[in-house]
Every structure is written in structure tokens, then in C-alpha cells.
Amino acid sequence: MTRICFLFNHDQLHQVAHSLPIALALAEAGGAEVTLAVASEALATHVRRLAGNRLAACRLVRLSLSSPVTRSLAGVLERLVPARKILLYSDNLAFFRQFDALVVSEKTSLLLKTRLGLDRLRIIHTRHGAGDRAIGFGRESALFDLVLVSGPKIARRLQAEAGLDPARIRIVGYPKFDLFADAPPIALPFPDPTRPVALYAPHPSPRLSSWFDMGQQVLDAFAASDRFNLIFAPHVMLFQRRWTVTISPPAVRRMRWPDRHGASNILMDLGSAASSDMSYTNRADLYIGDVSSQIYEYLRHPRPCLALDAHGVDWQGNADYAHWQAGPVAGPGVDIIAASEQAMATHANYLPAQQALLADTFSVTDRPSAVRSAEAITSFLAQENARD
Numbered sequence: 001m002t003r004i005c006f007l008f009n010h011d012q013l014h015q016v017a018h019s020l021p022i023a024l025a026l027a028e029a030g031g032a033e034v035t036l037a038v039a040s041e042a043l044a045t046h047v048r049r050l051a052g053n054r055l056a057a058c059r060l061v062r063l064s065l066s067s068p069v070t071r072s073l074a075g076v077l078e079r080l081v082p083a084r085k086i087l088l089y090s091d092n093l094a095f096f097r098q099f100d101a102l103v104v105s106e107k108t109s110l111l112l113k114t115r116l117g118l119d120r121l122r123i124i125h126t127r128h129g130a131g132d133r134a135i136g137f138g139r140e141s142a143l144f145d146l147v148l149v150s151g152p153k154i155a156r157r158l159q160a161e162a163g164l165d166p167a168r169i170r171i172v173g174y175p176k177f178d179l180f181a182d183a184p185p186i187a188l189p190f191p192d193p194t195r196p197v198a199l200y201a202p203h204p205s206p207r208l209s210s211w212f213d214m215g216q217q218v219l220d221a222f223a224a225s226d227r228f229n230l231i232f233a234p235h236v237m238l239f240q241r242r243w244t245v246t247i248s249p250p251a252v253r254r255m256r257w258p259d260r261h262g263a264s265n266i267l268m269d270l271g272s273a274a275s276s277d278m279s280y281t282n283r284a285d286l287y288i289g290d291v292s293s294q295i296y297e298y299l300r301h302p303r304p305c306l307a308l309d310a311h312g313v314d315w316q317g318n319a320d321y322a323h324w325q326a327g328p329v330a331g332p333g334v335d336i337i338a339a340s341e342q343a344m345a346t347h348a349n350y351l352p353a354q355q356a357l358l359a360d361t362f363s364v365t366d367r368p369s370a371v372r373s374a375e376a377i378t379s380f381l382a383q384e385n386a387r388d
Helices: 020-029 041-057 068-077 083-091 093-097 108-114 139-143 152-162 175-180 211-223 279-283 294-298 319-326 336-345 347-361 369-387
Strands: 002-008 032-038 059-062 101-104 122-125 146-149 169-171 197-201 229-232 243-246 251-254 266-268 286-289 305-308
Touching: 002 020, 002 369, 020 032, 020 041, 020 175, 020 369, 032 041, 041 059, 083 093, 083 108, 101 108, 101 369, 108 122, 108 139, 122 369, 139 152, 146 152, 146 369, 152 169, 152 347, 169 369, 175 369, 197 211, 197 279, 197 294, 211 229, 211 266, 211 336, 279 294, 286 294, 286 336, 294 319, 294 347, 305 319, 305 336, 319 347, 336 347
Parallel strands: 002 032, 002 101, 032 059, 101 122, 122 146, 146 169, 197 229, 197 286, 229 266, 286 305
Antiparallel strands: 243 251
């Protein structure tokens, strides 16, 4: 029987929903032995919560650092970089060697092929998010044996920019929607529930994010306003470390923590499960952001958007900022409340662009994306085994 491992190896929980539904669909279809490998107890708990009774069809394994040297090294470096995540591969080579395929939502797992000698292990990428950032289409994507993508936009850019062979791409939709897209709206703790709800979700990358230069301005403006309620739910990695270090684009920035006004019309969530399970994107009436792919999850039901350009980007015609076509764009010093009201008032002008972006980003059929993905994996591995 084909042995397939789904690896969840990240500091936070936000990537789980992009591949767990596929694992469950594969296990329930039969024909494959499915293992879920997690890098922390928090991830194990999250997997159990999302899978529920369906987890019985899989094997759940907790991975750890087995060497005292790597444990010490991770302890020293983890404050700045995700060292533990990287060291976990070398400490568990025997575990990974037993599988026919490894399914991942991130790219560091390619180290198993490029640096650690497991060149026969087929690595399948589910990606996480469906955004436009250039990093999502880097040349390393061409190293995966199979890449599952949400829609034509992703497939097109992977071919053009990463040089990925079209034969190794399958358009399968967005598995995360299978879990969360139709969830009932959450209750929010605002005293005046009649106000429209704005969601501000800045990205962590210092050279792309609006947080470092405009974020506090946004919070101050909404705290002083009686027009909106605000959910401040940044990318879950924004406030995880005292220093933010990114590779693409390269940047190091000391974290600036938000002032907590105690304003009753502001809900701050710096990293709970709700900040990445579509609870807020499903509930908001206005999306305020910069480069986070969460805008596409929000646009599943087109609504007003406002992009914050903190860096003076020449964005028009730039595929990395295609989502800025979804609403007005505002820079530093702007009246945030007035810009938000403009975005609400002019939404009809942007609706055609939003619909076009949505159709290009997500392939939607009457079949669950997880089932389509599971079938794509099964078919691909059958073809590969036939060649062997």
C-alpha cells in the first residue's frame, strides 16, 4: 500500500487547513496509508480539533529533535529564525525515508531532497494561501514533484516565473474552504453591533507590510471613531518574535507592539485560531490590508476593500499587487476613516475587478477541493509508480 505522510512543521497553526482536508479525504478513500506528522503538541491538538472523528482513518505522529546538539542549537537560534523547523528534518531522516510521498504546505521540506539525500522521496506541495506575493512563485517551486494549486492564476505564474513543468501542476481549488468557508458567523464583543466591521490584517514582512509605518495610525483612527468596529488580526507571525527577519525580500526590523487603547470598538487578536480560520474574513464588512493572501479568502464573498501602501509602490500592472485592484489604495498620512468610508461607498466600482480576481484565483466546482486534491495525488503517484 502507498505510504503518504502529511507534514505539519511550523511555528504556528495557520498552514494546517491547507493540507489536512486532503489527508482526510485520501485516508477515507482507501488505497493509501496516511500519516500525519506534527512538530509540536499545539499542532497535534489543532489537528485533532479540526479532524474530529475523521482522524481515526490516519496515524498521528509527533516528531521531535532527537539530538542534544540540535536541541541546544534550536534553543539559541529560535529567537531570531525558525531553527527548530529546519533542524527537525535532519533529526528525522529515518522517519521520512519510509514514505513514498511527503505532502507539505511550505518549502523548507525541500531540504530533504536538496541537502539531506532523500532524492527518491516524492514531495508534493499544497501551498498555503492564494496570494500574489513574488515569493510564492520562486524558482524553488520547480523542485517539487507535484504542486496543487487553487486556480489558473497560480498555475500560470508558476509556469512563467518558477519554470514549473505544467505536467506537475494540478488545479484543485482551495481545500481550506472545505473546512471554513460556510461556517456560521461568529459573535463579536462590540457594544454597538450595528456599526460596520472593518478587519485590519497586516502582513509580517517589514518591506511589504503596512504595520511598521502605518499600523498604529490605523488603530488610533479607529479608536477615536464612532463609525466602525475594528478587528485587528494581523498575520499570525507578525508578533511572534522581538525581531522580524525575512528572506524575501530581505529585511530585519525590531517589532513595534501595538498600543492597547482599551477602546470598546476594537478587538485585538494577535494569533488565536480565529485569526486564521476565516472567522474574521467571513464576518467583516471591510477588509484593510497590504499583501496578505487573506484578502482572497475574504473576497470569496465580494465586499469593500482598502489597500494600505506604506512603501510608495509602483503597483499598477504589477502581478505581485493584483489584489490592490479590489478597492482604493491609501498611503501614509491619509485619513483612514475617510478612506474606509470611501471604500464602502465605491464598492460597486470595484466589483467587476473583484469577481475577475476571484475567478482567476479559485477553481470552484460542485466537488470538494480536498477530494479533487486527493484524486490528483493518487493519480500522480500511480503514474510515477508505473514509470518505476
